[in-house]
Amino acid sequence: MYADKKITERNIELALGKTWFYPYVLPDGRKLPSSHDGRVDAIHTTRARMLDAYLAQAFAPPRTGLRAIDLACHQGYYSIQLANAGFGHVQAFDVRNEHIDDAKLLGQIYGLDNLHAQRADIFDLTAAASGDLVLMFGLLYHLENPIGALRIARALTRKACVLETQVVPHMSGMVDWGSYEYVRPLKGCLGIIDEIDETHAPEASVTGICLAPSTEGLIWLLHAVGFKHVRVLPVPDDGYEQLRHGKRVMVAAEV
Ligand SMILES: C[S@@+](CC[C@H](N)C(=O)[O-])C[C@H]1O[C@@H](n2cnc3c(N)ncnc32)[C@H](O)[C@@H]1O
Numbered sequence: 001m002y003a004d005k006k007i008t009e010r011n012i013e014l015a016l017g018k019t020w021f022y023p024y025v026l027p028d029g030r031k032l033p034s035s036h037d038g039r040v041d042a043i044h045t046t047r048a049r050m051l052d053a054y055l056a057q058a059f060a061p062p063r064t065g066l067r068a069i070d071l072a073c074h075q076g077y078y079s080i081q082l083a084n085a086g087f088g089h090v091q092a093f094d095v096r097n098e099h100i101d102d103a104k105l106l107g108q109i110y111g112l113d114n115l116h117a118q119r120a121d122i123f124d125l126t127a128a129a130s131g132d133l134v135l136m137f138g139l140l141y142h143l144e145n146p147i148g149a150l151r152i153a154r155a156l157t158r159k160a161c162v163l164e165t166q167v168v169p170h171m172s173g174m175v176d177w178g179s180y181e182y183v184r185p186l187k188g189c190l191g192i193i194d195e196i197d198e199t200h201a202p203e204a205s206v207t208g209i210c211l212a213p214s215t216e217g218l219i220w221l222l223h224a225v226g227f228k229h230v231r232v233l234p235v236p237d238d239g240y241e242q243l244r245h246g247k248r249v250m251v252a253a254e255v
Contacts, residue, residue, distance in 0.1 A: 011109050018102070021203070022077035027110065043248075046239035047137060047164055048081055050250050054233055055085055058160055058252070059133060064088040069131035069156055071122050072139035074203070076103030076115070082133070083107070083115040091129065092117040095206055121206075123148065127155045133162070137250075140165040141193065141212035142205035147221060154225045157255055161227065163218075164250040166242070170214035188217015215249050227253035 012026060019035035022044050026032065034041070059066065063086040070079040073092035076099075083090045092103050092115065100117045107115040122139070134157045140146045153161045168191030174183040195201075196208030213221065215232065222230045233250045235243045242248040 008109060008111075011105050015105055015109060020102075021075055024075075024077070024106065043240045043242070044077060046236065046243055047250065048078070049236055049239070050233050050243075051078065051081065051135075051162060052085075054162060054252055055133075058254075059085075061086055066133065067091065067131040068133040069093070069129060069135065071125075071134065071136045071153065071156075072142075073103055073117065074099050074138075076106055076117060078135055078137055079103060079115055079117065080106060080110060080112065082135070083112040084110075087133070088114055090115050091131065093120040093122060093125065093129075095119065095121045096202065099202070122152055125152055125156060130156045130158055132159045133157075134160070135162050137162075137164040138203070140218075141167075142195065142203075142210055144205070144207050144209040144211060146190070146211050146213060147225070150221055150225045153253075154227060154255075157227075157253070159255060161253045162233075162250065163222075163253060164248065165218065166212050166248050167215045167218065167246070168212045170216045172216070187220040189214040190217065215246065218249070218251065222251065222253045227255060229254040 015032055020032045021035050023041045024032040066087050067089040068082045068087040070090065070092040073079045073094045076092055079090050079092035094100055097119050100119045103117040134153055136153050140149060140163065143149050168189055171186060171189050173186050175186050177184040190211040190213055193210040193212055195205045195210050198204045199206055199208045219230050230251060230253045233252055
């Protein structure tokens with residue numbers, strides 16, 4: 001017990017000595033230093049509220065028998081939210097080792113035995129890692145193969161996947177498909193975004209080539225990879241501007 005207390009004190013010192021992408025508050029009320037002076041806190045707190053609202057409706061407690069997966073967990077903010085919400089096993093994955101170390105550090109400080117973090121590229125995951133709930137926040141638009149990522153999300157999802165992403169403007173209309181007499185409706189768009197010079201950044205793509213979907217395209221794709229029910233989740237009136245204005249969306253995709 002004494003040894004555990006010593007480890008926690010040491011971990012708190014470590015946590016206070018680094019900067020954090022999320023608005024973390026220690027059990028004793030002290031805030032951890034922000035990596036951006038709190039400028040992007042509103043996006044995190046809005047998403048947390050939207051996720052809470054969805055959990056209340058789709059995953060009523062008790063949740064101890066449920067397993068949740070957080071794809072691209074970064075420093076574990078939403079994994080910690082799920083662990084605190086009572087999911088029996090929360091499995092967090094991220095491709096960057098430093099994020100996994102940070103998520104584990106906080107899991108120890110908060111005493112969350114149900115939080116497990118492991119380094120993994122999501123493209124290496126198989127259905128063996130499946131969960132009742134799968135989160136995929138802030139990842140899709142950093143990938144060059146977002147459709148492959150949606151297929152993996154579907155393979156991992158036993159009940160629901162909650163996905164949050166930046167979206168690009170939609171375009172619709174008919175497309176000549178070989179001839180003006182043979183046409184197809186455009187289902188959505190994927191916008192190409194260049195992060196090639198930013199792959200060192202902790203939040204960025206690891207390949208630098210990014211394809212971001214339009215909302216309509218994302219909904220179509222989620223159905224196409226096998227989700228039965230797909231809906232855009234409501235944003236609080238005082239929520240983060242990008243979510244309020246439909247420049248980012250949070251979507252619940254259920255099997
Ligand atoms: C913008 S951050 C989003 C983090 C967190 N999910 C959130 O919404 O706050 C993108 C995260 O995706 C991770 N990432 C990028 N490509 C990945 C991949 N192929 N597999 C797993 N994680 C990846 C990055 O390391 C980073 O932590």
